[in-house]
Amino acid sequence: MTPQIAFHKVFxxxxxxxxxxxxxxxxxxxxxxxxxxxxxxxxxxxxxxxCHLISPTEGSILINGADVMKLDPAELRKKIGYCFQxxxxxxRTVEDNLSYPYRIRNRKMDGGRVNKLFSLFQMDPxxxxxxxxxxxxxxxxxxxxxxxxxxxxxxxxxxxxxxxxDPENTLIVERVIRTLNQDGVTVLWITxxxxxxxxxxxxxxxxxxxxxxxxxxxx
Amino acid sequence: MNEANIxxxxxxxxxLLVFVSLLFSYFxxxxxxxxxxxxxxxxxxxxxxxxxxxxxxxxxENPLFTTLFVLLMTFNASHNAAKRGKGxxxxxxxxxxxxxxxxxxxxAVLVASGAIRYVPNQIIPVGGMIISNAMVALGLCYRQxxxxxxxxxxxxETKLSLGADILPSSIEIIRDSIRTGMVPTIDSAKTLGIVSxxxxxxxLILAGTSPVQAVRYQxxxxxxxxxxxxxxxxxxxxxxxxxxxxDRKQLL
Numbered sequence: 001m002t003p004q005i006a007f008h009k010v011f012x013x014x015x016x017x018x019x020x021x022x023x024x025x026x027x028x029x030x031x032x033x034x035x036x037x038x039x040x041x042x043x044x045x046x047x048x049x050x051c052h053l054i055s056p057t058e059g060s061i062l063i064n065g066a067d068v069m070k071l072d073p074a075e076l077r078k079k080i081g082y083c084f085q086x087x088x089x090x091x092r093t094v095e096d097n098l099s100y101p102y103r104i105r106n107r108k109m110d111g112g113r114v115n116k117l118f119s120l121f122q123m124d125p126x127x128x129x130x131x132x133x134x135x136x137x138x139x140x141x142x143x144x145x146x147x148x149x150x151x152x153x154x155x156x157x158x159x160x161x162x163x164x165x166d167p168e169n170t171l172i173v174e175r176v177i178r179t180l181n182q183d184g185v186t187v188l189w190i191t192x193x194x195x196x197x198x199x200x201x202x203x204x205x206x207x208x209x210x211x212x213x214x215x216x217x218x219x
Numbered sequence: 220m221n222e223a224n225i226x227x228x229x230x231x232x233x234x235l236l237v238f239v240s241l242l243f244s245y246f247x248x249x250x251x252x253x254x255x256x257x258x259x260x261x262x263x264x265x266x267x268x269x270x271x272x273x274x275x276x277x278x279x280e281n282p283l284f285t286t287l288f289v290l291l292m293t294f295n296a297s298h299n300a301a302k303r304g305k306g307x308x309x310x311x312x313x314x315x316x317x318x319x320x321x322x323x324x325x326x327a328v329l330v331a332s333g334a335i336r337y338v339p340n341q342i343i344p345v346g347g348m349i350i351s352n353a354m355v356a357l358g359l360c361y362r363q364x365x366x367x368x369x370x371x372x373x374x375x376e377t378k379l380s381l382g383a384d385i386l387p388s389s390i391e392i393i394r395d396s397i398r399t400g401m402v403p404t405i406d407s408a409k410t411l412g413i414v415s416x417x418x419x420x421x422x423l424i425l426a427g428t429s430p431v432q433a434v435r436y437q438x439x440x441x442x443x444x445x446x447x448x449x450x451x452x453x454x455x456x457x458x459x460x461x462x463x464x465x466d467r468k469q470l471l
Binding site for chain 1: 382
């Protein structure tokens with residue numbers, strides 16, 4: 001099977017500093033990988049490379065067998081959902097955010113899909129009209145998640161997506177992600193929570209000092 | 220009508236006004252004495268020089284010279300504006316194109332409408348006003364756009380990660396920057412006649428033109444400054460935003 005994402009001897013440097021060193025790994029469709037490692041070890045950089053928000057300084061990344069440098073970046077990113085560690089909402093209302101993925105595709109917002117996702121995350125559809133300045137950190141995180149799931153991605157990248165959530169909401173998010181994974185969505189999830197990292201994931205990728213420390217099969 | 224005619228001796232007496240600011244600086248320990256003297260000397264030397272140059276060019280009545288002079292002013296203004304936009308790729312070229320286009324479009328309308336004629340003593344002072352206004356507007360645009368591309372990095376990367384192209388991911392920043400460039404001109408238009416009698420109008424009145432005629436000129440100036448800042452700010456922001464990304468549509 002062709003890996004969905006393959007890293008071949010990937011280095012990423014920022015100035016003189018090597019943030020990722022000699023990364024080689026293969027990720028297959030439907031994988032669920034927890035990414036762990038100390039702060040500053042290069043985990044977020046790894047996700048940014050997967051989403052092509054940055055390019056490798058050395059080495060190559062293949063997406064479904066094609067060199068990432070030869071793919072259209074915007075089209076590629078449309079197939080990848082990415083939730084940042086600190087969710088960024090823009091505009092004035094929740095609707096401004098949820099209509100954005102439709103606007104950039106020149107499509108009208110699909111109310112049915114939006115409502116389905118609200119109910120999956122156990123949020124009221126009224127949220128659409130809420131002003132983002134009035135949302136709590138946890139609500140912002142869930143809206144950001146919904147925003148990246150409006151068009152079901154092939155790969156979902158989560159950077160500590162539940163760090164701002166209470167235990168109840170964390171469980172809701174974990175269940176949604178597991179369902180998505182069961183539907184075939186590949187999940188790469190950075191987490192600092194040891195229990196969470198082993199709960200649903202199939203593999204555990206440990207990164208330390210910019211290098212792969214281990215890749216452990218969990219199931 | 221009494222035309223103002225400044226003699227050399229009245230200028231000398233007026234120069235005493237410089238001492239007022241020097242005295243203030245000295246007694247208030249502002250330590251601005253040297254800077255005041257240098258600025259006054261520079262202003263006098265530059266103005267005298269430009270006076271002679273203009274007198275020479277006005278005498279030539281040569282459209283080519285007039286155009287070259289306007290281009291030179293545009294280049295100087297572009298150079299100055301580009302300095303405000305450190306971090307903007309091709310800042311000088313973008314400024315030159317933007318100020319040039321804004322100035323060109325406005326001057327073309329003014330000449331075509333018969334408001335002014337393409338002669339040096341009309342094109343050069345009017346062009347100068349337009350160009351310097353565009354320069355200030357561009358400086359503000361550049362400051363805003365570079366600051367926003369720094370402070371709103373996460374927002375842009377979020378939009379890029381959602382699959383947005385570089386224009387939709389920066390459009391808010393572009394709009395805010397154009398607005399920043401245009402607002403001072405709009406604000407000063409709002410207060411014309413109430414807060415300030417602008418330089419051109421004051422000059423015309425001092426030179427003996429009737430206030431009603433001077434007002435007509437001032438209205439023309441207001442229109443032309445608005446159009447130039449709009450065209451120049453719009454072009455500059457739309458031309459420079461690409462420089463914040465690489466060809467892989469990644470934020471630099």
